Each structure stands twice: as structure tokens, then as C-alpha cells.
Amino acid sequence: MDQIDIPPYFICPISLEIMRDPVTVSTGITYDRECIEKWVFSGKNKTCPVTKQVLSDVDLTPNHTLRRLIQAWCTLNASKGIERFPTPKPPVDKAEIAKILNDAKLPQLQMRCLRKLKLMASESDRNKRCMEAAGVVQFLASIVKNGSSTPVEDVVEDGVLEFTTASDEALSLLYHLQISQSSLKSLMNREGEFVGCLTRVLQRGNYQSRAYASLLLKSMFEVADPNQLISLRTELFVEIVNLLRDQISHQASKAALKVLIELCPWGRNRIKAVEAGAVSVVIELLLDASEKRASEMMLVVLDQLCGCAEGRAELLKHAAGLAVVSKKILRVSHLATERGVRILSSISRYSATPSVLQEMLNLGVVSKLCLVLQVDCGVKTMEKVREILRLHSRAWKKSPCILPHLRSTYPSS
Numbered sequence: 352m353d354q355i356d357i358p359p360y361f362i363c364p365i366s367l368e369i370m371r372d373p374v375t376v377s378t379g380i381t382y383d384r385e386c387i388e389k390w391v392f393s394g395k396n397k398t399c400p401v402t403k404q405v406l407s408d409v410d411l412t413p414n415h416t417l418r419r420l421i422q423a424w425c426t427l428n429a430s431k432g433i434e435r436f437p438t439p440k441p442p443v444d445k446a447e448i449a450k451i452l453n454d455a456k457l458p459q460l461q462m463r464c465l466r467k468l469k470l471m472a473s474e475s476d477r478n479k480r481c482m483e484a485a486g487v488v489q490f491l492a493s494i495v496k497n498g499s500s501t502p503v504e505d506v507v508e509d510g511v512l513e514f515t516t517a518s519d520e521a522l523s524l525l526y527h528l529q530i531s532q533s534s535l536k537s538l539m540n541r542e543g544e545f546v547g548c549l550t551r552v553l554q555r556g557n558y559q560s561r562a563y564a565s566l567l568l569k570s571m572f573e574v575a576d577p578n579q580l581i582s583l584r585t586e587l588f589v590e591i592v593n594l595l596r597d598q599i600s601h602q603a604s605k606a607a608l609k610v611l612i613e614l615c616p617w618g619r620n621r622i623k624a625v626e627a628g629a630v631s632v633v634i635e636l637l638l639d640a641s642e643k644r645a646s647e648m649m650l651v652v653l654d655q656l657c658g659c660a661e662g663r664a665e666l667l668k669h670a671a672g673l674a675v676v677s678k679k680i681l682r683v684s685h686l687a688t689e690r691g692v693r694i695l696s697s698i699s700r701y702s703a704t705p706s707v708l709q710e711m712l713n714l715g716v717v718s719k720l721c722l723v724l725q726v727d728c729g730v731k732t733m734e735k736v737r738e739i740l741r742l743h744s745r746a747w748k749k750s751p752c753i754l755p756h757l758r759s760t761y762p763s764s
Contacts (some may be wrong), residue, residue: 663698
């Protein structure tokens, strides 16, 4: 390929490869469609890569003349191993999408229309954006809200029969559209109506729909206003915790943890999460967690929940609560160590009964804190550890439970 004389105007300025689908932007420069779409939309750039001028619009005009020249050149050089690029399929437009949405108003055509939309979305990011602009998000949300629970027989690729509903298909498509922040906020602004719909999906849906619901909720809560997060119902927390407990998929569990992380700082949400059983479920998961990021997220959730008396009481009530937090310190990451120390700080400051202090000694928690002082774990973490040890030095400093080589580390009062 390097020895073939390729006309320079066949080359995309971004990828430096032959263009398969040349399109021209408002500055007059031609790029390969896939490359410029990734530049503008995925990279969120507003300028032309070559001229650095701000793009007045994002319309991409197909350069048919150049495409035909490239195809003809490929044909002439077929003997040198050059394959002719097929003529690209034209991107969808709003009129085509509007027709599909109109057809979908007929119940007997709804599933077929949803599958057409799903195929469109899978073809390109440009199609996804066009679908969103044409009102597909609102259409799908209405199906999730009002969709029939009557299953429809569906044949999957491997020939296995599955049963799905229009609501399931709409929810799947909503997730795969990767909708914009403005659309996510629009879904969030429906006076909690759509959040309630997704809560019901978490409660009654199949495992795939529950996973998609959790992922959508995560994205919605990330862009929501705090006042919207304060008024969420207890049922949502119950279903998020149930999703964590069921472990239906790795991705869904991470989404559930992220939802709790987003929600717990606001209002009485941490109490709602505790009452839903979040503390014990997260502790059980943390006992077997081996992945770094998952362990970090679980410790962040526990740290937030221990910000209230109810959360600390639940952690102390669990036989493995203190032990698993101590175990993760210095074994996962700096972030995990920091959050583990914060949890122990909350316990030692606000829930330090004599029996709790003795349990921390017996479980080796105090020895672990002394060990932290011998390792570089960040200034704030070290200060918090010293604060914990000084706070209970009378009960801990001379205890035989502290390993002898760590007693010299114990900070002076």
C-alpha cells in the first residue's frame, strides 16, 4: 500500500487514510464522514481540524464527485490489492424518522418500527443524533410509561426464542441512543414521572430491562439538579439495593453503586438508602470484591452512609463491617484507603462505645491504623489516622492487641 501512488486529495486530513465516504463541512474542507463525525460529536470539537475556523453548522454535505473518483481509482488498482469501497448508505433524515414514528402509533406495527429505529441507531452516531432531534427520545419514553406488558415472541440471532415487550425494546433503545444531557434533563424534568416508570421497571422487569433502567437512572442523576434528587421516593432506593443484591450483571451493579453515590449526599437520601438495606448489601459485596474500581465505589458508598447515625449502627451491627473496611485499607488503592479511614473516623468520633473500641482492637483495626502511619497515604489521610488514634489513646495505646513493632508508631497525645 505504501508503494502505490495515492492522490493526496483522496486522503482524509484527520486519519491520513483513503476516504470511504467523503463529506464537506461548512469551511469547504472534505473529510471522511466517520472521522469528522467522531471529531465533532464524540470529541465535542467546534472547529474545522484543518482551518481551525469555527464550524457554522454541523451539516455534512456528501462529496459524490470525489467518492466516484476514489472508487474508480480503486477499481483501476485492483490488481495491486486495492479493494473498491462500496457506495455508502445515505444517512437517515428527519422525514424518514417521522414516518416511522407515525407508523408506530398503530399497535400492530409498533414492534417492527422499534426494530427499524434500533437498526438505524446501530449504523452511526450521526443517525443517533438525528433520531434524538426528531423526537425519538420522547416517543420511547412514552412507550416505557404506557407500553403493554404483553410479551411478543422474538427470534434472536442464535435461533433461541425469547419474549420481549415494546417497553423492553424502547428501554433498550433509549440506553443505546446515548442521548444528550439536554434530553436526559428533559426526562428528569417530568416531575419524577419517568423516574417512577424506571423504578417500576427495576421492580418488575426482566434482568436486561432492569440493567438498562439502572444505567439510564445513573445518567439522569448525573445531570439532575439537587432539588430533584432530594424528593426521590423510598421505593427507588429499595429497588436499587435489590439490584445490587441480585448482581444481575457487572455493569448494572456498578450503575447501582454510582446511583447511590450520586444520591446519598442530598437531603435524607442516605437514611432512605440505609433503611433499604444498603449497608449490609454493600458489606457482603465488599467481602468478595476483587476489582479495584468496584471496591472503591463500595467504600465511597459506605463512607457516605456512615455520615448518619443509622448508617453507622448498621455497619457496626454487621459481623464483618469493621473487619472488611479495615481489610481493604492499604490493599486496594489510595482512594480505597482514604475512604476506609474516613469510615473508621466516623465510627471512632460518633459511635465509639467501649465495646466498639474493644472490637476495633480485637479485629486488628487499630494495628492497621498504626501501619498506615508507616506508609505514604497522603497528608489528609495521615492526619485523620493520627486524629483517630489520639482520640482513643487512653483505651488503645498500651493494649497488647497492638502488634509490638507498631506500638512505637502510635502518636503521642
